[in-house]
Amino acid sequence: MSSGTRTLVSPLTLARPRGKALYWTVFTAVVLLFALAFLFPVYWMVTGAMKSPDEVTRTPPTLVPQAWHLSGYTDAWDLMDLPTHLWNTVVQAAGAWLLQLVFCTAAAYALSKLKPAFGKVILGGILATLMVPAQALVVPKYLTVADLPLIHTSLLNDPLGIWLPAVANAFNLYLLKRFFDQIPRDVLEAAEIDGAGRLRTLWSIVLPMSRPVLGVVSIFALVAVWQDFLWPLMVFSDTDKQPISVALVQLSQNIQLTVLIAAMVIASIPMVLMFLVFQRHIIAGISAGSTKG
Amino acid sequence: MKTASKPVVLPPAAVGAPEVPRSAGRRAGGPWRRRLADQSRAYAFLVGGLLCFALFSWYPAIRAVVIAFQKYTPGSPPQWVGTANFTRVFHDPEFTAAWRNTFTFTLLALLIGFAVPFVMALVLNELRHAKAFFRVVVYLPVMIPPVVSALLWKWFYDPGAGLANEALRFLHLPTSNWSNGADTALVSLVIVATWANMGGTVLIYLAALQGIPGELYEAAELDGANILQRIRHVTIPQTRFIVLMLMLLQIIATMQVFTEPFVITGGGPENATVTVLYLIYKYAFLYNDFGGACALSVMLLVLLGLFSAVYLRLTRSSGEEYS
Numbered sequence: 001m002s003s004g005t006r007t008l009v010s011p012l013t014l015a016r017p018r019g020k021a022l023y024w025t026v027f028t029a030v031v032l033l034f035a036l037a038f039l040f041p042v043y044w045m046v047t048g049a050m051k052s053p054d055e056v057t058r059t060p061p062t063l064v065p066q067a068w069h070l071s072g073y074t075d076a077w078d079l080m081d082l083p084t085h086l087w088n089t090v091v092q093a094a095g096a097w098l099l100q101l102v103f104c105t106a107a108a109y110a111l112s113k114l115k116p117a118f119g120k121v122i123l124g125g126i127l128a129t130l131m132v133p134a135q136a137l138v139v140p141k142y143l144t145v146a147d148l149p150l151i152h153t154s155l156l157n158d159p160l161g162i163w164l165p166a167v168a169n170a171f172n173l174y175l176l177k178r179f180f181d182q183i184p185r186d187v188l189e190a191a192e193i194d195g196a197g198r199l200r201t202l203w204s205i206v207l208p209m210s211r212p213v214l215g216v217v218s219i220f221a222l223v224a225v226w227q228d229f230l231w232p233l234m235v236f237s238d239t240d241k242q243p244i245s246v247a248l249v250q251l252s253q254n255i256q257l258t259v260l261i262a263a264m265v266i267a268s269i270p271m272v273l274m275f276l277v278f279q280r281h282i283i284a285g286i287s288a289g290s291t292k293g
Numbered sequence: 294m295k296t297a298s299k300p301v302v303l304p305p306a307a308v309g310a311p312e313v314p315r316s317a318g319r320r321a322g323g324p325w326r327r328r329l330a331d332q333s334r335a336y337a338f339l340v341g342g343l344l345c346f347a348l349f350s351w352y353p354a355i356r357a358v359v360i361a362f363q364k365y366t367p368g369s370p371p372q373w374v375g376t377a378n379f380t381r382v383f384h385d386p387e388f389t390a391a392w393r394n395t396f397t398f399t400l401l402a403l404l405i406g407f408a409v410p411f412v413m414a415l416v417l418n419e420l421r422h423a424k425a426f427f428r429v430v431v432y433l434p435v436m437i438p439p440v441v442s443a444l445l446w447k448w449f450y451d452p453g454a455g456l457a458n459e460a461l462r463f464l465h466l467p468t469s470n471w472s473n474g475a476d477t478a479l480v481s482l483v484i485v486a487t488w489a490n491m492g493g494t495v496l497i498y499l500a501a502l503q504g505i506p507g508e509l510y511e512a513a514e515l516d517g518a519n520i521l522q523r524i525r526h527v528t529i530p531q532t533r534f535i536v537l538m539l540m541l542l543q544i545i546a547t548m549q550v551f552t553e554p555f556v557i558t559g560g561g562p563e564n565a566t567v568t569v570l571y572l573i574y575k576y577a578f579l580y581n582d583f584g585g586a587c588a589l590s591v592m593l594l595v596l597l598g599l600f601s602a603v604y605l606r607l608t609r610s611s612g613e614e615y616s
Contacts, residue, residue, distance in 0.1 A: 006507025007521055027420055029425070039486070040428045042437075044456065045445060046320045057454040060462075107342030108385035124565035129350040135549035135570055136593040139354035139586045140360060144503050146367065149352065167345035198334055200333065227438050229552045230574070245440040249383060249556055252444060261448070264441045275436040279429050286432075286493055287500035 049262035076262035089243040093225040096166035108176035176180040179213040360587035378588035390564040391572040406487040414498030432492035443556035446485040501535040541604040
């Protein structure tokens with residue numbers, strides 16, 4: 001199994017009978033621990049929603065529901081108006097993703113290849129925002145969104161209040177810029193000689209070459225909006241506009257436990273599904289992105 | 294010597310440069326106008342992103358500082374009040390509690406949220422089977438929305454039907470008040486945060502461990518070092534930089550904790566879990582005191598900005614920027 005890379009314990013030690021026995025003991029222990037710590041809570045949530053309201057609060061708890069009710073899930077869907085909140089979340093995440101791709105890619109392309117005047121200063125200003133802890137700025141950001149300077153409109157209760165601030169993502173922009181920097185200038189010049197304009201070059205040369213980094217940025221952008229809580233809590237006071245994360249907390253007080261748990265499961269499904277589909281890329285991205293540091 | 298075999302064929306651009314009719318019409322009018330056209334095109338690409346940064350990053354950062362010195366209620370013109378916001382916030386009994394809780398939370402998160410993933414990564418790296426499975430499972434909680442993990446643990450901590458006490462009873466241990474006890478609430482929240490965020494840390498450590506050259510372990514073993522000595526003299530020095538980086542990132546992240554206390558404890562019991570960010574939220578949305586909220590924000594901003602500066606300086610000086 002090990003492809004010749006030596007770790008803390010040598011393959012020789014592991015090959016001995018005692019080493020083998022110890023290895024399998026540790027292995028089993030880790031499997032059990034992981035199942036208990038990370039899979040069991042998920043199991044508990046999924047099945048807890050199917051218990052009867054009486055059974056879910058019983059002590060000692062039942063490991064398997066005595067009778068399987070789907071009503072927790074259907075009630076959550078209807079009573080908590082989940083379709084609306086899920087749709088709101090989808091709209092918010094999709095818009096933030098799209099705007100981020102359009103504006104961040106364009107800006108990164110300009111900074112990387114078009115040599116704008118003051119480009120260095122602008123890049124520095126963008127990178128400086130990495131130093132500013134995002135959450136510490138939510139209140140002045142809220143005031144700005146509530147009353148945009150010069151045009152004096154409010155983006156509160158408007159998906160634009162999520163979309164536009166999401167574009168100001170220095171990390172994603174820098175990731176894109178760094179990737180574009182690696183694209184040789186000759187390739188772009190060749191396209192230009194063939195008569196392609198800047199936009200055409202970006203669209204048909206740069207973007208197809210950047211598929212991996214666009215994938216990473218897309219995943220980051222979608223996850224960030226889906227998981228966020230404090231900012232949408234501030235932006236959407238209007239219940240009908242709230243994403244699922246905010247709605248869950250607002251509704252958690254006055255709702256039956258099984259229904260709440262069912263809603264929690266439903267809220268988790270999209271992200272968990274996305275993770276299971278793209279796990280290879282997500283995990284590779286996390287592992288690669290940090291070891292270089 | 295690879296350079297010797299480099300093709301000597303000139304690229305077409307160099308060969309026919311003067312004759313190429315590239316954008317001949319557009320570019321007429323001298324170098325100055327050409328440069329202006331280039332610039333306007335470059336800025337056309339930049340303007341969207343630039344506006345968003347200006348509006349939602351730069352402007353709020355400046356505004357936080359300005360409003361910190363103003364009496365500010367939306368709808369009426371702001372008044373300058375000097376440092377009154379700071380003194381008022383400072384004398385709020387919750388102020389001390391919030392900072393103490395935030396520091397304690399960060400410290401505990403470092404102790405628990407640091408040792409546990411490190412040991413986990415160390416063990417996982419030794420396993421030869423089912424590695425992909427472990428990686429997926431440990432990252433699963435990270436993908437569950439933070440609000441859901443907070444609600445999930447709130448349910449676990451429930452004094453009546455909670456699983457946490459049930460587990461203690463099963464092990465014949467005394468039960469705890471968990472998030473409902475003034476002295477245990479903060480630790481309970483740290484456990485939630487650690488459970489929810491550990492996946493990323495474990496994966497980063499795993500990658501770092503895989504980068505350690507095997508010869509180092511071999512040499513140490515030949516010198517008679519046992520496993521603990523190998524960890525101490527090979528593993529830890531080799532991963533020191535990553536550990537330091539993650540520690541700084543974790544300090545910056547955990548000092549902005551909000552979701553867990555808001556959802557699980559509501560800041561209670563007896564202000565035991567009010568954090569600085571929670572207090573900022575309260576000042577803005579409960580007391581409608583934006584001056585106070587911004588004064589607090591500025592304090593948090595300055596402190597965390599220092600940590601970020603150290604972090605960026607270190608990543609830069611290591612020769613490799615974040616990529």
